[in-house]
Every structure is written in structure tokens, then in C-alpha cells.
Amino acid sequence: MSAITVSGSFAREQLRAPLTVVLLVAVPAFFVLIFAGVLGEFAKALGGTLEARSATAISAGWAAAFLSGTLGFFQLGSSRGADRRLAAAGLGAARVALARIAAALLLAMTVAAVAFLTLWIRSGIGHPLHAAVGIAAFAAIYIGVGAVVGAFITGALEGSLLVVLVFSLDAFTGPQMTDNGGGIGAFMPTRRAADLLIAAGGGHGSPSADWLGVAAVAFSALALALIAFWLVARTREA
């Protein structure tokens, strides 16, 4: 049984909840078809300049972020004891953490693909590759958010509420959402990915420097998630 199979077991564990599978399809559809309109109206009310096509594009990113964040959180929350027991039995915290991050990535990229397809079907995309990278970055960043929250908050209710709070702050302070364009939104983790996705939704490409920035944030988030998974699975030997 290889390490990949351990990841497969962890991913299966998540996908065996029928409601989770339904939400993997329903949430992207809801975000792209309904949430995008709300986001656009909200931006107008705040004096922002978010156009309808960009709002639709960025909503696909938010769908991937929302699902990845909650799945990342519950990967930690629901299996904390069993993961630690497995690590203590000899698999080790590092291998458990690697298996968890691989399972989280598999689920997140599935979610990102569903969100991308929903966006494609709904409105078409001027720069599909840019949009795909942007949506995948949203998913990866929120694995980090969900895992970090899960590492420190053990309660399911408190933890999921905190993930939703970060998500809401992030979504409603994003680029082009307000007239001043700054504030707390400048420091939120998806800022660069949102810029990429908004540009792709508006039919514009983004320069390579922006891509590198998005990649740096996404990999940093994944590194944080890996540390969070390791913290939860580690044994106290020394």
C-alpha cells in the first residue's frame, strides 16, 4: 500500500458523504449563477467598479475557495484523533500530513474544475487558461485557510464559522468592490488571484509577474496547510 493509497483513503472518506458530493456541483452553480449577481450589486452599492462578466468569473473562484476551505477544515476536524493514532502507530506525522495535503489538493482541484466548467458554460471566458489558474489558486489558498483554522479551533461550529468569516471578509473587500480599492482587502490572501480572475473575466490577460505573485501566495498557503496537518498529527516523543 503506497502513500498515494493513504491519500486515496483520506479523499474517499470525504467523498463518501453524499451531501458533500452534491455540494461539489451545487455550490459552483449557485455562486456563478446567483452569487455573482449579488456580488456585482454589492460592489455597485459600495461604489466599486466590478463589471458583470468579472463578477461572474470571480464567483467561480469564490465557489472553489468556499468548498476548499470548508473541506480543508473538516479534513482536520473530523479525523484529528484517528490521524494522530495512525501517526503514532508508525506512519509518522510527516507522512500523514503529506497524505492529507494530497487528498485536500485532489478535492480542491476537482472543485476548481467544476467551478471552471460552470463558468465556461455560463458565460464563456476570454482567457480560459488564466481563469483556470486563478480559480485553482483560490482553491489552494483556501486549503491553507481551512487547515490553519482547523489546527487551532477544534469545535466544528466555531471553526466553520471562522472559515466563513474569513471568506466573507475576503469576498466583500476584494478588488473593484469599493470606490477606494484599498482597506483590509489589500491584505487578504486572494487579492492577487482575484486580480488575475477579474482580468480574465473581462477578456484581458495578465502579465507573468502577476502569475508569479499568485503562485507564491498559493504555494505559501499550501505550505501553511502542510504545517497545520503536521501539527495536528504529530506525536510528542522528545
Add this chain to the structure above:
Amino acid sequence: MTTATLERPASEQRVDDQCPVVGHCVLRVEGLEKSFRHGLPLHRRRKSVLTGASLMVCSGELVGLVGENGSGKSTLMQIVVGLLARDGGEVEQLGRLGYCPQTPMLWEKLTVDEHFALFARAYGLDDEAREKAVADLVMELQFERYRAYRVEELSGGTRQKLNLALALMHEPQLLLLDEPYSGFDWETYLRFWEMSERRRDGGMGILIVSHFLTERERLDRVYELRDGEAVET
């Protein structure tokens, strides 16, 4: 504060003269200390659970650990396993360790066989060794027909059987059992003691959290946790 978790071939294992029965010391706990903090940051309170607990378990011994609720029995076991950090003291453990927690630590949506596969990987068992160990254990504990069931579909007693089987599948030299029979029916309870005694006779060192006075006659020695210290009774 040191801990040594040693894996040595049987031929190299030392005979500990302190062992009250002839055999190798497979667990030595010396002066173990542990306290927990409670409350909000500005109103933190510290509760000491273990204040210098010492005990030992030798191979071929069935040792009981008793004490009131909250006396630190599970805490002591979790420190030995490595699930909790200790504040002071030494833990020396020799050989393979098996641990059966009080509350089954399992994945709700994975099947019994998938649990065995994951733990076989952790224990380093190959497919053949795993299948033999699993076949023997599910027959011994009589839950063969549940191998394809998910944990969420199992009764409390069957979950506990799986919980115990996972601790036994690699034939540990030291077995820590934290109230392993909660949820067992009477027949399974008796079978559990037969299994434990058979393994003890085969050389396994077993430390078991026990509550019932009637079980004392089954145990070679008993430690009672009182005021954070382990007293042999």
C-alpha cells in the same frame, strides 16, 4: 526529561533486574508529571494530574492501572504513546507498541478493511502478514462479516472490537489498553480476557486500565493512581 523508544531484536533486549517477574522490562515510567491549563488567557488555572507517577511493565505481565475518574489513567497512557506531551519525568519503552484508546479513534466513513490496510502500512506489515493478522483477529473477536462495513454502520461494541484489533495486528511487545471492553457483551468480555491472558502467556507486556474489583484476580499486579502518583497495591 528524556524518552527512549527503542526497537531492538529480542536477543539484544536486556533483562531488567527490577522486574518483579522474570522477564524484560518493556515499559518504565519514572516521575511522570503532567498538568493541564483551563480557562481564558487572563484567568488560566492549572490542574496537576500526574505529580511523579512511576510504574513498570515487564514482558509476560498483565498489569492493571486503576484510579478514580480524572485521576490521570488515560493521560498517562497518552503520554506513553506520544499523543500528549509531558511536563517532566522519563518514559522508556522497549519494542513494538500497541495502543487501544478509550474512545475509538477511527475514520467514520472508512471500512473495517480500509482501517486494517492503513494501520498495516503504519506498522510496516506486508500484504501477506496483514491478511494473516486480520483473518486471525476478526475470527478471534468474531466480526468477520463486518469487514466491508463502514465504521459509521457498526454498533458500539463492533467499533470497540475494531479499535482493539488495530492495536493487536502487529503483535506488539507492549500493549496499552484503555478500558478496551466498554460496549462488549458478556461473551466478548470473557473472550477479551482469554485473548489477553493468552498473549500475556506468550510474552506480551500488557498495561490495562481497569475499574472492576472482580478483574483484580486476573491481573499480575495493580497500580492505583492516587494524587498523581502510581502506588502498587
